[in-house]
Amino acid sequence: MPARETWAVLYGHIRPHRWVIALAAVFTLIGAATGLAQPLAAKALVDRLGDDESIAGMLVLLTLLVVLGTVIEALGAYLLERTAESVVLAARRRLVGRLLRLRVPEVERTQPGDLMSRVTSDTTLLRSVATESLVGAVTGALTLVATIVLMGLMEPVLLLVTLGVMALIGGATGLVMPRIARASKAAQEAVGAISTVLERSFGAFRTIKASGAEAREQAVVDAAARDAWRHGVQAAKWRALAWSSVGFAVQVSFLAVLGVGGARVASGATDVGTLIAFLLFLFYLIDPVSRLVEAVSQYQVGAAAVARISEAERLATEPVGTRPAGAPEPEAALGPGAAAAPESEAAAAPGAGPAATPDGAGPKPAATGGDAPDLPEAPATVTFEAVTFRYRDDLPYVHHGVDFHLPSGGLTAFVGPSGAGKTTVFGLIERFYEATGGRVLVDGRCVREWPLEALRASIGYVEQDAPVLSGTLRDNLLFAHPHATDAALRAVLARTRLDALVDRLPEGLETVVGHRGSKLSGGERQRVAIARALLRRPRLLLLDEATSQLDAVNEMALRDTVAEAARETTVLVVAHRLSTVTLADRIVVLDAGRVRAVGTHEELVAADPLYGELAAAQLLATAPPAAS
Template sequence: MTTASEPRTSTGVPLPPAATDQPPAPPGPAAPPQGPPAGTAAGTAPGTAPLRALLGYARPHRAVLLGTLLVVLVASASGLVQPLVAQHVLATLGSGGSVVGPIVLLGVLVVLGAGLTGLQSWWQQRTSERVVRQVRRDLVFRLIRLRVPELDSRPPGDLIARVTSDSTLLQSAATEGLVLVANGALSVVGAVVLMGVVNLELLAVTLGVMVVVGVVIMLVLPRIREAVARGQQSVGAVGAALDRTLGAARTVKANGAELRETGTAGDAIESSYQAGLLAARYVAMVKILSGVSIQAAFLSVLGVGGALVASGHLTAPALIAFLLYVFYLASPIGSLIAGAGMLQQGLGAVGRIEQVKQMAVEEDVDDASPVAVRTHSTAPAVEFDDVQFSYAGRAQALRGVTYTVGGGTQTALVGLSGAGKTTMFALLQRFYEPTAGQIRIGGVDIATLPRSEVRRRIAYVEQESPVMAGTIEDNLRYSSIGATDEDIAEALRVTRLDALIERLPDGLRTQVGTRGVQLSGGERQRLAIARALLRKPEVLLLDEATAQLDARNEQALRDAVDQAGRRCTVILIAHRLSTVTAADQIVVLEHGRVRALGTHQELVDNDELYRELAASQMLVGEDGDPVEDLAPVS
C-alpha cells in the first residue's frame, strides 16, 4: 500500500539502492540518462507539447518580440519596394525622364533597411539572453529541490547538461527562431502578392517549382529535431561519465582505470558527434534544396518570361522586376528555413528541459531560516510506530519497525549491512516517505510538518562526511549562518580541530578543495561533526561518525556526543560496537525488523546476534563474558 504523499519519479524508473542500508550506488559507466524518449516531455505527446512549451518561454517577452518583428517587417517592406522602384527607374530611363528622385528613394530604402536590421539584431539578442537566464534560473531552482528518489535515479552530469547545453539551444529557438519564421512567412506572402501584381503567369510558374521543393523540406526538418535530441542526450551522457570519474578520481587512478573511463566518455562523445553529423547533413540538405528552389524558379521565370517578352505579352522592365522579386525571395525563404531549423533544434532541447519540470520536487523547503530554531525546551522523543518502507521494485526495506528513543538519550542502531539503519535516517529527514506507519518527533507526526521544519530540528552527519568546496569557515557556517565566533571556537575545541586551525597559515579561511580533498578523512569527519554541533539541533543523527578517527580523537568525539546528548536526542549508527557500549539503548535490526532492544550488557546476555557481533569485535568472549585484557578491535 502506497500513501498519496509517497514521492514517485515521473518516468516510473525504479529507485535503487543496492542495499537497504546504504544509499544507491553511482550509475555504471554505460548508464544512459533515464527518462522519456529524447525530445519529448515526460508524460506528454510528442510534437505539439514541446512547441507549446517553447512558446511559453517566449510569452513573457512577447511585447519585445512583437516590436522586433515589426522592425523586421518594416525592413523587409523596404526590401520589397526596391524592385518596384528599380522597375520605375528602368521605365523612366526608357522614356528619357529624370531618375534622380527614384534613385534617392532607392538609397533611402537601402539605408533604412540596414539600420532597422541592426536594431532588430540588438533587441533579439538581448531578449534571447533574458530567456535563457530565466530558463536556467528555473532549472537550477528545481534541480536543487528535486526529491531524493529523483536524484538517485539520474546521473548528475546529465541533469547539469540540461542547464547548460540544452538551455543554449533553447535560447535561439525561443526568440530568433520564432522571429525568423514569422518574418520569413510574412515576407514571402508579401513578395508573392507583389509578384502577382507584376504577372500572374510567372507567379504560377514560381509557386509550382517552390511548392515541390517545400514539401521535401518539410519532410526533412523533423529529422533535425530527432538528431539534435539524440545529440543532447549523448552530451548528457558525457557529463554523467565525467561526473562519475572526477567524483572518484583517486579510485580511478589507484585502479589504473583511466583508459576504461576515457573509453566510456569517448563512446558518449562519439555518439554525440554522430548525432551532430546527422543533424548537419539534414541542415545542409535543407540549404541545398532552398538554393535549388530559387535557382529553378529563376531559370523557369527567365525561360517563360523571355517567351512572353518576345511575344509582346510582357515588358522587359516588368520581367526584370519579377526576376528581382525571385532573387528577393532567397532572403525570406532562407529566414523561414533557418528559423524552422532553429525551432526543430530548440524543440529537441525543450523535451529534455520539460522532463525536469515533470520531476517531483520538495515544495515545502526554503532557505528563509537555515538556522535551527528549537521548538522544545527539552530534547524531544523520537518514535517509530509500525514503519514500513520499500524502494520501488525491491523487497521491503523496513517491515513494521517500532521503537522509541527517549528525549535527551542516546540510542544506537546496530545490525548487519542491509538491515535498514541508513534507511531509517533517510525517513527521519523525509528524504523518502514511509509506505505505512508514522514517525513522530516530540509527539508530532513528521508527515504533517513541512520538510524544512523537520530538517531544522535535525542535524545529520553522513557516513561519507561530505565537505563543500570553499573555506573551513564556510563549511562550519553552512548549517548555521548566524553562528558566533565563540560558538565556532567551542565546536572546534570539542572536535579537536582547534590545533589544526592554529597550524594552518590561513586559519579558518583555508580552502578545503573540491569535496574537501585538502583534508584528511578524519579531518573531514570532525569538520562535519563540528558543523552539526553548531546547528544546536533537537535531534542529532550520526551515521558511523567516528569511522575514520584514531583512538584519541574517537574518544574526544564520544565525549562531545555525550555533551550534545545533554541538550538533544542522539541516534547513531555504529558498526564498531565499542563506540556505543555506553548508549542508553541499543536497537538490533535484522532484515528490516527490530530484533532486540536493550543496553549493551542486556543484549550480550539475551540476544544471540548481538553477542556474535560483540564477540567478533573482541568485546566479549564466545561465552559472553567481557574481555578484560584485549582492547576493542576497530
C-alpha cells in the first residue's frame, strides 16, 4: 500500500480525535520545552559556582522544571493512550459492522479466522501508529530541531561533530526500517493463519476427536505458530537494531564531543559550563531521536495493519438502507408478521393482505401512515424466469435456465438428485447470491429491486445444518424476531414440540445451549431452527431439509406444523423424504440445473421416470422389514 494512501487511511481513523491529539501534542511540546531549559539552567548553575554566587535559586528552578515537565508529559501521555483506545474501538466497530454485511460469496472465499484476526490483532496495532507514532514524529522532530538550534548557538563546532556521527549511524538505521515493515506484515499474516486453523479445528471438534486427529491438528497449529514466531523474531531483531543504534550514536557522539570539547576548553576556545551544557543537550537528544525512531518503527508495523484492515474493508458488502426511487419514507413499523421491517420497504411489494397479531392469534389490519398503501401480508409468490447461475466465473453453471412459478400460499417441494441446484434456489431467493442471468421474482417483483431488509424480513429460512448460536435457548428462538410476545413464543414451542424440552431443561428457556448448540441433539437443533423461523410469521418460509434429523414421531408432528403453516404462508421445502413430498401441493423436480417437471406426487409418479425412481427408492428405504 503506498505511503500516501496509508496516511490517508490513518487520518480517516484519527480525524474525529484530531483536536484531542493536538492538545496532547501541545502538552508533549511543553514538557519537551521544560527539558530543553534544564541544560541552560545547569550552565547558569555552573557559572554561578565559578563566580562564588548562591545556587539555591537555580536548584529550585531546576526542581520546578523537572516536576512541571513530568506532570505535563504524563497528562499528554494519558490523553494519547485514551485517544488510542478510542481509535481502536471505532476501527473495530466499523470493521465488524462491515464484515457482518459482507456478501456470502466473499465470506466463502475468505478464511473466517483471518477476518477475525483483522478485527482483533490488526486493529490493536492501530493504537500506536494512529496516535503515539503521529505525535511522536511531530513532537520529536520539533524538539530535535529546537535542541540542534540551541546547541548550534552554544557551540557550532561541537554541533558539527555531533551531527556528523549521527548522520552516519542514522543512515544505516534507515536501511533497517523496510525490513521491519516486511517482517511485521508477515508476522500479522501468520497470526491470522493461526486463527484460521483454530477456527477450523473448533468448528469440527468432535470429528477431530473421532478421527484421532488431535496430534495432526496440533502439528498444523504448531507450524502456523512457529511461522508467526519466526517473523515476529525477525521484526524484533530489526527493531532492536534500530533502537540500539540510537544509544550507540549518542555514546559515540559523547566521546567525540568530549574529546573535541576538552581540547577547546584547554585552548580557551570555550568554557567548562558551555561544555557541560552541551553534553547535557547531547544526552537530551536521546529523547527526540528515540521518538522519531519509535514513530518510524511503529509506522512500519501499523502500515501493515492498515493494509490488512483496508483489504477487509474493500470486500464487497450487501447494500444497506437502500430504497427504490419513488418509494415512500418509513412512517410506521410492521408487526411481527414481517419482523419489524420498515413500512415503506414492505409496502413496495404488491399483494397487501391481513397482518398477523403479535400473539399469533389472528389477522389484524395492516398499519398505514399518510398516503402509504397497506402493507403486504398475504403469502408471497415466487417466480424464476430463465435463471442461470454459477458460483464463480471459473466454475460450471449450477442453473441452466430454471423456470417455474409458485402461487401464493401452499406447500411446494423441490426434489432431485444431489447437485441438481435445489439449495441454490433458496440462496437466490434470499439474495445470498445474484443470478448470473434471468430474473428471480417475489410478488412479481425482481429481488434486485427489493430493499434487501424488506425482502429478508418477509422470509423465514431454515438452513440444512440448522445452526444454533451460543447463548440461551430463548436467545436462539427470538433471534429473528426479538420482540415476539411470550404468548407467541409459547404457541410456537407447542407447535414444534419444544415445550417438553423446555420443561425438561434445568433452567427452561434460560438454559445455555453451548457452542453451536452442542448441548442439544441434532433433532432438537432442527426444531429450534424451525421454531425460530415460524415465530417470525414470514410471508415465505424456506425449509432446506428441515426434518432430516428428526425421529419418526417428531417428524410426523413437524409435518403437521408445516402443513398448518402452508395454510397461512407460502412454504418451500427441499426434501428427500417421501413423507414430506407427498404432502406438497406441487412438486418441482430439478435435474442438472433444469426444471424437469412440475406436478403433484401422483402426477409425477405416472409421468416422470426420474421422480418415479426417486419415489421408489424412498418407498423401499422407508418400508418396514418383511416378516420372517
